[in-house]
Amino acid sequence: LELNSKHIELECPNCGRGYEVSLEASYCDCGSPLLVKYDTDELILQIQLEQFPSNQNSLWRYSRILPVVNSKFIFSLGEGWTPLLKSRRLGEDLGMKNLYIKDESRNPTLSFKDRGLCVAISKHLELGASSFALPSAGNAAISMSAYSAAAGVTANVFMPVTTPSSFIEACGLYGAEVVKVKGTISECGAEMKKSGGSWTDLSTTKEPYRVEGKKTLGYEICEQLNWQIPDVIICPTGGGTAIIGIWKAFNEMEALGLIETERPRLFASQVEGCAPVVKAVNENLEDIQPWDKPEETSAYGLRVPSPFAGKLILNAISSTNGGAVPVSENEIMPMRKIAARLDGLDICPEAAVAIAGLQKLVESDELDSSDTVIMLNTASGIRYPLNDTKR
Ligand SMILES: Cc1ncc(COP(=O)(O)O)c(C=O)c1O
Ligand SMILES: [Zn+2]
Numbered sequence: 001l002e003l004n005s006k007h008i009e010l011e012c013p014n015c016g017r018g019y020e021v022s023l024e025a026s027y028c029d030c031g032s033p034l035l036v037k038y039d040t041d042e043l044i045l046q047i048q049l050e051q052f053p054s055n056q057n058s059l060w061r062y063s064r065i066l067p068v069v070n071s072k073f074i075f076s077l078g079e080g081w082t083p084l085l086k087s088r089r090l091g092e093d094l095g096m097k098n099l100y101i102k103d104e105s106r107n108p109t110l111s112f113k114d115r116g117l118c119v120a121i122s123k124h125l126e127l128g129a130s131s132f133a134l135p136s137a138g139n140a141a142i143s144m145s146a147y148s149a150a151a152g153v154t155a156n157v158f159m160p161v162t163t164p165s166s167f168i169e170a171c172g173l174y175g176a177e178v179v180k181v182k183g184t185i186s187e188c189g190a191e192m193k194k195s196g197g198s199w200t201d202l203s204t205t206k207e208p209y210r211v212e213g214k215k216t217l218g219y220e221i222c223e224q225l226n227w228q229i230p231d232v233i234i235c236p237t238g239g240g241t242a243i244i245g246i247w248k249a250f251n252e253m254e255a256l257g258l259i260e261t262e263r264p265r266l267f268a269s270q271v272e273g274c275a276p277v278v279k280a281v282n283e284n285l286e287d288i289q290p291w292d293k294p295e296e297t298s299a300y301g302l303r304v305p306s307p308f309a310g311k312l313i314l315n316a317i318s319s320t321n322g323g324a325v326p327v328s329e330n331e332i333m334p335m336r337k338i339a340a341r342l343d344g345l346d347i348c349p350e351a352a353v354a355i356a357g358l359q360k361l362v363e364s365d366e367l368d369s370s371d372t373v374i375m376l377n378t379a380s381g382i383r384y385p386l387n388d389t390k391r
Contacts, residue, residue, distance in 0.1 A: 001056070001071050003063050006042045010034040010208055013312060021067070023127040023200065026207050033205040033309045035248060036067050036212055040255035047256050052223065057081045059115055059216040065252060066119060067212050073126040075150040077108035079118045080216050084224040084374070089342035094355070095362050098372040100230070101345065102221060104379060109146045109170075111139035111348075111379035112217070116241055119213030120202055121147045129200040132156070135181075135188030137238070137300040138167035139379050144202060145174035156199055158188035163300060166383040184294050184303050185238075204239030205309040211248065214241045218249025221374055222259060229262045231371035234358055236350035236378055237268035237277055237324075238304035240313040247316035264374070266322040268313065269357030271297045271329055274305055277313055281324040287311050298332055298388040299349040301378070323366065325357035332356070333388075336381060348379035349388075 010019040014032035019025040027033050043064060052061045059080025060066070068074055084100050091099035104112035117140065121132065132148055133156035134140060141157035148155035155176035159168060160183060171178050179195070181188045189203060205211065221230065229250075235243045243266055253259045268277045273295025280288045288310030294303055307313060317324060335352035339345050347355075354375045361367045 001060055001063050001074075002050070002053075003069055003071060004038070004043075004066060005069065006039045008067055009037045011037045021127070023124065023129060026201065027205070027308075033211070033312060034208045036208050038065060038252070040252065044256050047258070059119070059213065059220070062216050062219050065256070066216075067209055068119065068122045068126055070126055074122045075147055076118060077114070077146065077150060079107050079114040081220060082106045084221060085343075087343050090339055090355070093338070093342055094359050095369050096358070096367075096373055097370050099358075100372070100374045101343070101377050102217065102374055103345065103377050105346070105348070105377055105381075109139070109142045110382065111143060112214070112242065112376065113140040113143035114147075115216055116210030116213035116245075117143040117147050117202070120207060120209035121151060123209040123212075124200050124202075124207070125151055125153070129153070131197070131199040132202050133158070133192055133197055133199040134202040135159070135185050135192050137185050137303060138163050138383070139301060140204070141176070142167060142170045142174070145171045145176035148176065149174045154199070156192075156197060158192045160184060160188060162296060164383065164385055164388070170383070184305055186305055203308070204241055205244070205307075205312070211241055211245045214245030215249040215252070217242060217376070218246040219253065222253060225372070227258060228372070229259060230264045230374045232267060232367060232373045233264045234267040234269055234354045234373065234375045236299065236302055236354040236376065237270055237313065238302045239307045240268075240277070240309045242376060242378070243268055243316050244309055244312050247320065263320045266316050266320045267357065267361065268317060268322075268324040269354045270324065270326055271295075271299050271302050271332070271353055272326045273297055273329060274303050275326045276305060276307065278324040278326045280310070280314055281317060285314075288313065295329070297329055298384065299353050301350045302353060323361075325360050327353045327356040327360070345377060346381035347377045348381045349384055350379065351375065351377040
């Protein structure tokens, strides 16, 4: 594995302040997430000459542009390099000739969270961390539990009591400490803070390295399309790591000379009962406002009333001429069934939200039927009950 041997820094995308990489550097004093900055001028030649190793069938094929510098700290379970499937019958049904599904259900713990948590845990271990904690609606908790187990360190997860038992039990199986909290992921975060453990906090976008892992989605999509830029990528969005990571990947790929200035339009899809991103986009707000009464939804990962990375999410959308689409709760299960019956995929409810969002974009002529459209199946449907109708 050719790791990044060059100096990296952390930079605040809001106020521009720089930070040295350290265990303590989490987010900026101004309240914004921090992003990893690479010396792309130094990397450009290496990457041009070598491209990416064809025998690395994981996200570590992009190790030169990832933050870990010592392979001893990488506890890989084979995350990433998931198939980009051309949808045939579902695409046709929705009137899309070039619909691709990036199937993240093939990751080690069955969700895209493995990308972010593998990279973040590896990097924090390298910086000296010895235990981890996060609030999670399910998939991130399982992922953190698995990678912590592989590294032999403790994982503490704070999950809403309403999380399906399959998620809670999986964390227990990996040996994590599970605390169940009344409320949404926001209350879980508050409870975690209150309990005051001495762990490293891996909350969404409150440390810089989960986004680094998630950005490999953008690199993979482009590489799998032979470095062609898709027209549209639609992400089921909660805390925003995927949409921010993909946006960052495209900026880096341009700086590395892999692509030119063209960008895919980035769309976020959310459930109507908790849609702070949609509201902020529609009302042209400068930042995302906390959602007042987040309704329950079977798309657990999207029930994020107050994403920490508000401005970054909005910037990813506006700078790519993208958008945000709301979907109603009762569209979710039917869409899961349609995807299963037309494409043979057991997608998660969050991904069903993305497809239902796409359908709306096609119907309103926001998208063209010949556009190359990528939708993320962010997790397997297998852990989600099939009779889970919230309304
Ligand atoms: C299956 C699934 N999809 C999508 C999301 C949203 O993730 P993000 O907005 O951080 O990319 C989550 C988060 O919990 C999830 O579990
Ligand atoms: Zn700042």
